[in-house]
Amino acid sequence: MERREEKPTVLIVEDDRALRSGLRWTLADHFHILEAETRQEALSSLQSERVDVIICDLHLPPATDSITEGLQIVEAAKQHRPSIPTVVITGSSDKRTALEAVRYGAYGFFEKPFDEDEVLHIVRQAARVRQLEAENLKLRSTLSGRRGFGRLIGSSPALEGVIRQARAVATTDATVLICGESGTGKELLACAIHEESARAGGPFVAVNCAALPETLIESELFGHERGAFTGATHAKKGRFELADGGTLFLDEVGELTPAVQVKLLRVLQERSFERLGGTRTINVDIRLIAASNRDLEQEVEKGNFRQDLFYRLNVVPLTLPPLRERREDIPVLASFFANKAAHKHGLQPPELSPELMAALQAYDWPGNVREMENLMERLVVLTRGARLGVEFLPEKMRSGDHKPAPPEEESESTLEQAVQALKRRMILKALEIEKGNRGAAAKRLGISRSYLHRLINELNIAESN
Structure with missing residues (x-):
């Protein structure tokens, strides 16, 4: 055919x-x-x-x-x-x-x-x-369906610099220490390094050390034998064994107790350990990536973290910037998380109003990217309509003056923004000449009246204009 x-x-x-x-x-x-x-x-x-x-x-x-x-x-x-x-x-x-x-x-x-x-x-x-x-x-x-470093959204110099270093280390088995505030995406970066490595076909096992009770953390990491402690009715593999052949990610590694730090140091040196209550030495082939929102060098100086372990972990240090230091990524992140939330809840992809975008970019984001993702889902769920505004923002984000620039001063830094600004100016001029008569304004612009109605709604041109 x-x-x-x-x-x-x-x-x-x-x-x-x-x-x-x-x-x-x-x-x-x-x-x-x-x-x-x-x-x-x-x-x-x-x-x-x-x-x-x-x-x-x-x-x-x-x-x-x-x-x-x-x-x-x-x-x-x-x-x-x-x-x-x-x-x-x-x-x-x-x-x-x-x-x-x-x-x-x-x-x-x-x-x-x-x-x-x-x-x-x-x-x-x-x-x-x-x-x-x-x-x-x-x-x-x-x-x-993003994988690897495609998981990290943004093109700011601060983020791109970290990704360049991470790409270089991904092809090796070097131990990586990722630092950064809570919510900056440390686990996402660790997963990206794993997926871009030769170990991508093996398991990626993530452990949040801060979320595990002190009495269970050694058992969770290294496993235990039957009868090792009260309630241990059967043998259990730890996260190191589960990660064999792949990557183990230890988040908030600064929360480990001194006893567990000693055992972790040995694993990094010898790639072997014994389960809790056991005598058999277990060998593992893992790549270790650790992360912390603390300054581990300061923790070493305070005596809270072993210096020799710090040196073992700090082979390749990567520091993720907080969101307030990569504000140019806020629009694309906000749109991505809004679309993600809409897809999750079976809704149409929303539009973000200029007032909302201004408020997002003015905020300092103490919770970083995680805080933004949660906020955008809240806005998508609460908003009735296709346009997200500022009405459901927390009070701390609405306290500032985030009014958009007047039409004649709108940002025209991209082709799309320039086209939108030109459309708005032409419509306002036609309405002014025709004294608000939309039919006559549509004829002057060479478009249908129904299309003019649609543009007036899309460009948020108020009746008072």
């Missing part, structure tokens, strides 16, 4: 043959066209073909006196992933039903008799929305 040109596909659902033919001629140079006369034919095409945009008359047989058939097509289009934009056709005296369809989920509408330029414009815009949503889904899928 000959492969057709890669154009977006438009499905025209219209029982009026002449109108359907006119639409086909208007769009055929730019789109691949499919046609249907009824809801059943349309749904069949949606199942068998890839459709990017639907143009649909609301009054379809057999129920031409109502809009039920048309609304069912709008509903079916919404169920696709990503949803298919539906542009509805309406008569000049039937705008109320078209607006109802838009509220029901339709992308927009145009009137009969149609203007060719208006139809071409709105369909192009709808196809572009579909393309962007498909790209967003692909990106989210890619992000959710």
Whole structure:
């Protein structure tokens, strides 16, 4: 079969043959066209073909006196992933039903008799929305499947420097000591080093030393034999044995007791140990990565941590920067965690308002990336609508003045921001010239009235403007 040109596909659902033919001629140079006369034919095409945009008359047989058939097509289009934009056709005296369809989920509408330029414009815009949503889904899928150093999100110089060092050490078996405040992503970095190493096919075993009771930590790390202590009714492997052939990550290693520090030092020197209550020496092949939110050198000076163990752990030190020292990564992190939370709870990816972004970037993040992830999930769960604002932020984050810059001073540091700012200025100017008449403003801008309505909502242009 000959492969057709890669154009977006438009499905025209219209029982009026002449109108359907006119639409086909208007769009055929730019789109691949499919046609249907009824809801059943349309749904069949949606199942068998890839459709990017639907143009649909609301009054379809057999129920031409109502809009039920048309609304069912709008509903079916919404169920696709990503949803298919539906542009509805309406008569000049039937705008109320078209607006109802838009509220029901339709992308927009145009009137009969149609203007060719208006139809071409709105369909192009709808196809572009579909393309962007498909790209967003692909990106989210890619992000959710991140491995190795792709797990660490951001491009700030502070983070990139750490990743460069980590890449260099990942291909070796050298012991790594990761330092950084709580919530900076120390376990994530340790896992990335493991996944980029020759041990990636082996286990990655993580232990939070601070979370284990002092009486159990030796048993958890090195295992125990049956009868080693009250309640030890059977032998148990420790984390060192479980990590054999892979990587053992000891988080908060500064919390280890002196007795466990001595045993850990021996394992690092000889790669062997005995289970608690046992006499048989067990040999292991592991790569050790340790982490601490304390300054272990200071702990050594205070006598709280063995100096010889510190030197054994500190072969390759890596220090993760706190979030307040990599503020340029905050927007991409916030968007990533918002999308992740939305996916987790079965919601659409949200938009972050300028007020929210300003508040996020002004905050010092004592809990670092972990605090941000938890906050973004809270905002996604509590917010009703597709735009996250500041209303559910903690009071400590709302106390500052985080109002966005006025439109004429909006950031235009990226192409997308510049385009958004230009659209806003043009719309405001057209509305000013036409004294607020949206129909006249849409005509002056060369766009449909429904598209102007959509832009006003998307760009958050207030009525007072």
